[in-house]
Amino acid sequence: MKRRTFLAVGAGLGGSLFVGWALLPPRQRLMPGTARRTPSGTVALNGWLTIAADDTVTVVVPKSEMGQGIHTALAMVIAEELGCAWEQVRIEHSPVDAIYNNISVVVEGLPFHPEASGPLVRGVKWLTAKSMREVGVMMTGGSSSIVDCWMPMREAGASARQSLVAAAAARLKVDVSTCRVENGAVVCGTSRLRFGELAESAVAHRPDRVALKAMSEFSLLGKPVPRLDADAKSRGIAVYTGDVAVPGMRYAAVTLSPTFGGTPREYKADVVQRMAGVRAVVPLKGSHYGDAAGVAVIADSWWQAKQGVDALAVQWNEGQHAALSSADIAKTLRAAALAGKGFPFRSVGDARGELTRANRVIEAVYEAPYLAHAAMEPLSATVRVTKTSAELWVATQVPGLARAAVAQITGLDTDQITLHQYVMGGSFGRRLDVDFVAQAAAIAMAVPDTAVHVLWRREDDMRHDSYRPAAVSQLRAGVDAQGRLTAITAHSAGQSAFQMTNVRLGIPLVRFMPDRTTADGTSDQPYEFAALRSAHANVSLPVAVGMWRSVGHSHQAFFFESFLDEIAAALTQDPVAFRASLLQHHPRALHVLTLAAERSGWGQPFAESPGMPRRARGIALHSSFGSTVAQVAEVSITDQRRIRVHRVVAVIDCGFAVNPNIITQQVEGAICYGLSAALDGEITIANGRVVQGNFHEYKPLRMSETPRIETIIVPSMEVPSGVGEPGLPPLAPAVANAVFALTGTRLRALPLRLPAEESTS
């Protein structure tokens, strides 16, 4: 066979196999590939729950708990469909298995507009979902956990319920229709059989067809159920990675290259080696996972290790980026944004043509800095490596990839590696990277058979983050002779967080796909513009960037919602009325907007008291992760010209509200995290180094500057959508718009700082 013919036949055969595979329904997500090992007397009815003889229901959760309350929410989904008592429920992290792959985050991340729903779009989504079931990864992020687990976990609970009912009916020799579940037991007439008594026999009664409850029958879902972890977390007994005492464990501290790409040149290994408690001084090469080169010290206690690191007095080879500065980066980003090139993520009408025909063009350039995640718990991981196995104690958003990183660093197979997952002391996207895991594995290899707990200092965590990308956007709007908005163009520039993260994680193919997240927040908003062009130019820079709570939305919302306010002001329209005029065919978003205006007292005078500084309100509306949030911020300016936010009214439409208590918590949290960034958040680069190291330099929001927050959840029976991130994007523009309303000064750069010389008249 000629080579060409061979290839053609091969391609044809491969193609038909692919088509054949593609036509099959997606594989189930109920039963894991490897049967779950359970203690004796405990039965796994499927991959999502086990039932013990004492009636304890253990919900198996594939999602990481980083504070967002997902463990409670997912347990509610199982408990609702299963029909157990809430007090019976416990939580356990799932192992790594393909049934737990995050399908939704990939499907929702496809570069389609949220409203696109043609047959092609549906087909691509279906095929992507099916593929991710096979080759995807376990991942907590993208506000996707409820979306991703909603159906599989409802089905898992319902399937188990049907099995238990069938087992009870068989045992009592009655028809299943005479039986029902009630608070963790099956009741058939006057007989009552506890789940614990039925679990063993229920295995043989798995239903062919799963019968879900109607949403109108929910008795637990939709209620403000208290969090399962509230008690442990207020008594200091929740277990984080650093709280695990592995027998014989040693501790390591690290010092990492202060410049991007630098390496250690010389250091006092001999001196440190002789220090009390020090076991080893380990040079670190760094890896493609993103961990920098440096030196680790392993000691009997972390304090000794940290003192060892301080005594190393490392001299560094600075590498080729030692001259990099924030000013250079800003110049590069501005040039790229103003060049107007970049990938067009959305083109409606002929926006650029409309601008040339416009009677008047409004134009502005917006900027946002790098941001650190700065979770409260500095990064850590514990690893023990033997000749034939490795064990990893860690809190990660990507357990499968964390395990793969240990495999690659140690040369072991993934099935030789055991991963123990813990709750996180915050993450905000940081633990989507596994640099600290790869590094811990490399360090542990220096002392085989010994568990090593590697803990970063705050300064390591701050200066070796994967930052929210700095970005610049040029926004232009055309207005016709009648004073109507005719077109908007948004041309932004910045690094691609999604691509850089995936390259680090070992999924480099995404480099060849446009990164939709870079333009998220301009390309995907519900507004009805006559013409819109949203494009983003990827810029390559040595600073590591990654996924930061709400990703592209975090800065694009500030740019876009501030600019919409500029247009409203230029057209002398009220900011709420102007936005409402652009949402006439989007009733859900319009409702969120008008409700926020109503509840905040928009347009009403403030209750004045003597000596109270003048206040003003600003509004922003933003859709992200399937949900829509509007916020109204009330601000004043202090005598020191600092912005003070007094009150934020937030309205969220996230579809069916699984747990209103946790949704409210997340909106409050997103507002505080967003306000922290809006008022003070800024990572700067000087001489190739990250300047900020600790909380005196990268200032977090504190109690005294926290506003009163009122959260309103729109009642809905739509499918639930994202909650962890959507509360963040509208905060900065709402505050900036309020500052404009109060002072007439338009702040176009984050963090929001009023120029000293202007008066507040």
Added chain:
Amino acid sequence: MSMSQSANDSAVNSIAVDINGRREVLTATPDTPLLWALRQHVGLTGTKFGCGMALCGACTVHLDGVPIRSCVTPISAIAGKRVTTIEGVSGAVAEAVHAAWVALDVAQCGYCQSGQVMAAIALLTESPSPTDEAIDRAMDGNVCRCGTYPRIRAAIHQAATALGPSVPASTARERR
């Protein structure tokens, strides 16, 4: 009380302290921060490491009833004193704070909450019905990145209400 403090910080000493009502002998260099002695020598891991510079309050414990940052307090400074951690704090105020924290679902990631709870107990012990300004002053050193501040404030007020008015209003006003 055995305490043999050396001028040489690298020499390992034994320092006896009262931790949560138990006598503990800490064997470490005198400059070892109390935080690490608690976490790694005593095995009390409820007290957390956040910054190492007394900037975030995650490591807050009580020393003779007063809130301190254990990450910058060397064990040489605490010999003979009474240390109370989140694991050992008790009494009516502690119970009221804990109950309010759970009732209002304060915690998110929970990492800072040991420090927040210890700071709140110290505040309410000192000032049983604190104003918002007093709460700001007492709690501003405790960072929470999840944004639980509104609930912490509400929980402190709720705990104060549960504890009842045990201090004359004039005293409360003085503290403003």
